[in-house]
Amino acid sequence: MxxxxxxxxxxxxxxxxxxxxxxxxxxxxxxxxxxxxxxxxxxxxxxxxxxxxxxxxxxxxxxxxxxxxxxxxxxxxxxxxxxxxxxxxxxxxxxxxxxxxxxxxxxxxxxxxxxxxxxxxxxxxxxxxxxxxxxxxNSAVVSDGISADLIKKSPDKNTGEVLKRVSGTSIQDNKFVVVRGLGDRYNTTLMNSSVLPSTEPDKKAFAFDIIPANLIDNITIYKTASPDLPGDFSGGAIKVSTKDFPDQQFLELTLGTGYNTQTTFKDFYSGPPKGKFDFIGFDDGSRKLPAAYSNVKNNYTNLETSQKIAISKNFSNTYGETKDGQALPPLSVQLSMGNSWTLKNNRRFGYIFAVNYGNSQTLRFKQRDAYLNTKEHTYSYHDEIYGKNRNLGSVLNLAYTYGKSKLSWKNFYNNDFNVNFTRRNGFQYDGTNLTTGVYSLNNETTQNGLFNSVLEGQHRLKSEKLRIDWNAAYGRSYRNQPDQRILAFFQRNPDQPFFLHLSNENSPAVNSAGRVFSNLKENIFSGNLNFTMPFKLLGESQQFKFGGGKVYRDRDFSVVALGYASNANGGSGINIDLDKDVNPGNIFSNANLDKYSIFLARIDMNTKDYEGIGDLSTGYLMLDNRLTNNIRLVWGARIENYHQQLKAVNQKTQDYNNTDVLPSANLTIGLSEQTNLRASFSKSVNRAEFRELASFRYYDYENEFIISGNPDLQRSINSNADLKFEFFPGAGEVLSASLFYKKFKNPIEQVNKGNDVLSFSNADAATDFGGEIELRKNLGFISQHPVFQGLTFYTNAALIHSSVDLQGVNKKTPLQGQSPYLVNGGLTYASSNNGFSMNLLYNRIGQRLRFRGEQEGLDTYEKPRDVVDFQISKKLFGNAGELKLSIADIFAQPVALYYKYPGSDKTAYNAGNDKVINAMKPGTTFSVSFRYNFMHHSSK
The missing domain is CATH 2.60.40.1120 (Carboxypeptidase-like, regulatory domain)
Incomplete structure (x- = not known):
């Protein structure tokens, strides 16, 4: 509070x-x-x-x-x-x-x-x-990016959606970036030059959907390394820059709403409780672990049954469901403002401030199936997932220049609050003619947040012989999941009632009748200091750059998993039938806890607190040499020492310490005023995240997986090579083609161990190679007509091949998260005065490996889907206002995962042989927004 x-x-x-x-x-x-x-x-x-x-x-x-x-x-x-x-x-x-x-x-x-x-x-x-x-x-490395101007012309609401437009880039789960077919773990994220912490508790990943697109000045994806960039990436280093000095004074209000074909105005359900502050996106504490349990949690297992029942009565009886009328259209509001002033002696001060709020509901229908490697069906579930999302964020950036110096302070905050209620119906199969009906409910509240504050300085000495830039940053991320509640009922045959089975306290199951409380907090402190010394050699301008930095992370993670158990029938457990007097909303009432001797039991395998420390020290030397008028070589080496430590209760402290020297070289040959040829080589590293090293288990209800860590993981060492040709035929136009090759030693992969248990393992080695093309061309060469002058066509595509060696055998399957191809394309129109614009966008990725299976036939892939978006915008009121109409995901093809079995096409889904295990249709979204600048000055 x-x-x-x-x-x-x-x-x-x-x-x-x-x-x-x-x-x-x-x-x-x-x-x-x-x-x-x-x-x-x-x-x-x-x-x-x-x-x-x-x-x-x-x-x-x-x-x-x-x-x-x-x-x-x-x-x-x-x-x-x-x-x-x-x-x-x-x-x-x-x-x-x-x-x-x-x-x-x-x-x-x-x-x-x-x-x-x-x-x-x-x-x-x-x-x-x-x-x-x-x-x-003039970029020193191979990179791609997207500017604020292009972001405005797309229907993208957050940075995750924006990134899928960048050459060689795709998005997984609508928020995690995949660069050149390499999953999120091979990428690193910087905001305003500071490294951001992972937003996910289970892997190294940053959820880009939490950054509103209209607060971004530009996004650059560095695809090759240089000594002054972090060494922990092989796919891309994604640098997100929020806006700095505004060009003019503005005070803007933006309002938006929409309609989703699958959600809006449909019947909507939820599970209790509802917190007092849910509407603004904060938990009010009503879902927290009761003090009656917290005070005795270390000794809880040793208590008498009567004491456990008494403590269990302190947990709110918040199972069941309620109807919440119909899903309303989404609402988004943003207030943003800024100004800059030129002061005496050419000093300048500016600021940008924005606060945004979003409120939306989603209804998803998901089909979840599982099969053995013999293709035998083990279960089939149909889920109705009702979600409520609240988002609150703000940006405050201040900047000041004086003489040959600049100071800036950039702050970003975002809080994302999701409440999901899932109703599941289905069957379990036991290999005979017998089937078991399944009816279950899941209530899950998740609060994610990120705060990032960066103080930056740039200084040039009067002699121009030394340039200094520095930054100091603090970041905090948190993920709170208070009181996830799972309740599953079974039915032996259709003419019998559903029943709840409770075992004794030695074998409670969180996926049958459980409550899970988890909380993650991570702080990240970082600082960098860089020196640049210009000099002349061979008649050309040169630079020597050196510097170092420190990144210190501390993570505090706690999870308590409890399952309902019963000492009835002499401790053999009990089945409780659903009838007119017993339902999910009252099955754990105080009266029933006493009647059936029900209490919460601690599940030690799923209950694990740990503290993590990551201490990274870096230094680098870099030369930026102009060998001739048209040949540039940026080369040098980076050294990184990383100490990582995990401390868990009643377990040996896990310590990891490595020092890596990471050389890199980027050669650029200017073939003409409009063309470049680039070649690069680098070494990089990929380290295991805290959760991947922590050995406890976590149950993922929606995807029906159990996730477990592996304390024996090793870091991966990677070699990277690139070759790129660039041609810039006109303003804002580009034609480029590139080839890349990557070699991995001990790559880290998420593996299905069987029985839907996902863990992490080192493969022996892997290779990843491919090519990219990008074209952006104005169509004015067709005709001088204003329509053609305003039309621009663009496309980018990548073909990628990878293979992984496991236990000395080449599996001839790709790296986890890798796609064999991806395509982005679009046609955009802007009138000569930019008062009217249209944009048609297309995105498709090839099948990608989501999870590797240890058993043959358990590799899980994601099916390709075609995503088509359209936007039209019109300036109004003398350009003070702007109206946008967008249609996102016009085809609304299902998002589907499937098992690929031996004998089927390695590059595509085979309906006759492969088995879909997870399918969800998102629906098409129609959006309308209106932005008005109250400080706009007309030309009258």
Missing amino acids: KGITAISVQIWILTVFTLIANVALAGDPAKLTGKVTDKKTGEALIGVTIVVQGTGKGAVTDVEGRYSMIVEPGTYTINFKYIGYQTKSVSEVAVKPTAPTQLNIIMDEPKSEELREVVIRGSFKQETINALYAAQK
């Missing part, structure tokens, strides 16, 4: 403060802004003088090469002057009061001293194109 109040107070104080700031410090909207960079290196140029010809007005670029100035509306010629560079004069720069005019400039050193006084002249349009080319060409 105190935490909720504190968060609410902070949000309101910040809201009031920023509203007052907006009103009191409102600025003139007629602005000219941009960034000035070096043509060869892409480095920001500091101290460039910008003069608006004929006005006497001017500015100087800051530590990031950025400038901003207020001018009267009109069309101007702008001059850019910098010592040692050719002066550049840009004409036809139209500055309007409706929105800032952005003019990014690249400047070039002259070939000889005599040319220093030559003035290079160009138009606004041409300089904008040149700047875009330079940004695309």
Whole structure:
């Protein structure tokens, strides 16, 4: 309660403060802004003088090469002057009061001293194109990304949906990123240059669906390593940057709602209880483990039966179900605001603040089946899953530049609250003509949260011979699952009632009649310090970069698993029939606990608390060499020492300590002004997560799996090689093709041990290789008609092959999470004034291995599905407002997992031989949103 109040107070104080700031410090909207960079290196140029010809007005670029100035509306010629560079004069720069005019400039050193006084002249349009080319060409590594502008033109609501548009990237479970066919464990995530903790308790993964898409400035996926990037990735390092200085003052309110064909206005059910703060996404404590049990939990097993029954009466009798009317349309609200000011002596201050709230309901129908390796059917379940989701998030970013320095403080918070109620009906088969009916209920509440705060600094000495940048960050993630309640009834034949079977306290089963309480908290402290020293060699600009960092993680995880048991019938257990007097809502009433001698028993195999520590120390040396005018080599090595420790009650402390030297080299050859050829090599590492090393078991009700850790896991050492060709035919256009190869030693895989028990194991080795292509092309070459001028076609695709060696045998099956192919495509239209746009998007992934089976025929794959989305948007009220209409997942094909049996096609699902074990249809979602900027200035 105190935490909720504190968060609410902070949000309101910040809201009031920023509203007052907006009103009191409102600025003139007629602005000219941009960034000035070096043509060869892409480095920001500091101290460039910008003069608006004929006005006497001017500015100087800051530590990031950025400038901003207020001018009267009109069309101007702008001059850019910098010592040692050719002066550049840009004409036809139209500055309007409706929105800032952005003019990014690249400047070039002259070939000889005599040319220093030559003035290079160009138009606004041409300089904008040149700047875009330079940004695309000057990346030191193989990377792909997506900008805020492209995000706006898609129907994507969160970062997980955005990432599936990036070349070579797909999304698993709507939130986990897969890069080049490599699952989430081979990727690392950074937000504003700081490493983020895992959001999942059971694996190394970051749930990208918690980051709202409209708060993102850009996303870059680094596909090859450099010494200044974390060494723990082989797929991609995903860097998410939230917005910094706004170009203009804004105060925006966005409202959204929608309709899902499978959920909205359908009958909706839930299970008790409902917390007082569920509507804002926080648990009120009513679901927590009772103090009567907590006070004696270490000695609970030794208590008398009567004492256990008395303690069990303190647990709320919250089984059963209630009808909640019909599912309502979703609601989303976001308030965002920001401004920036140019102060005396070219100092600049800016901020961005946003708070968002979402409320939605989902109804999913899932079919869950299981088979033996002989294809014998063991069970068939049909699940109705009713979900309520509440999301509350905020961003506060402050930035200040002065002289040749910049300081910024970036904060991100998100809280995701889900309450799921599942009703299951089905049958279990025993290999004979006998079947057992199954009826069960599951109530599950999950609260996930993430807070990330980063303080960053950039400093350039006056001599420009040393550049320093640093950051210090704190992150906290949490996952609270209070009182998951599972209750299963069985029926021997159709003319008999369903019954609940309770065994004695020596063998209670959490998946029959159980309650699970789990809580995960993780803190991550990190800091990095980098030094860059420019120098000249062979007449070319060079850089020597070195630095180091520290990442310290501490995790506290606790889980209590309890199963109902009975000492009736001399301790042999009891069957309790459902009838007119006994139902799921009262079966554990106080009267029935006494009548049937029922009490909660501790399940030690599933109850395990542990504390984890991860201590990473890093250092690196890197050279960025221009060997000739068109050849660039970025090379060096990174050293990482990682100490990991797990402490669990009554178990030996698990200690892991490794030091790895990770070299890398990235070679870029500029074949022309528009083309690059890139080659790279690197070594990287992949380490086991805390949960993968912890040996306790966890029951996953929805997917009917038991998940167990393995304390004997080793880290994986990986070698990576890439070759990429890039061609930039026009502004915002690209044609690229790449090849990659990866070799893994001791890769970590999740394995089905049989009986649906999933654990983690090291394979001996694995290889992963493939190719990617990307095309983005404006269709204006077809015709000069405005429609074709506004149309852009884009596509990216990847073909990937991998194989894994297990126990000395090549299994000829892919790495876990790897797809043999993936395709993204789209056609987008934007009018000449950007007042109207449309976007049609397509995504498909090939079958991918979800879980590896130790037994032949137990490999589990995910079927391919075609995802088509469409969005249309229109600016209104003089561009102050924007209306968006979106249709997501038009085909709504089922998400399905299946067992692949010997003899079937290795690359596709075979209906006659393979068996679907898990299928769920998501439905199509129609969304509408309206955004209005209250600070927008019309042109009137």
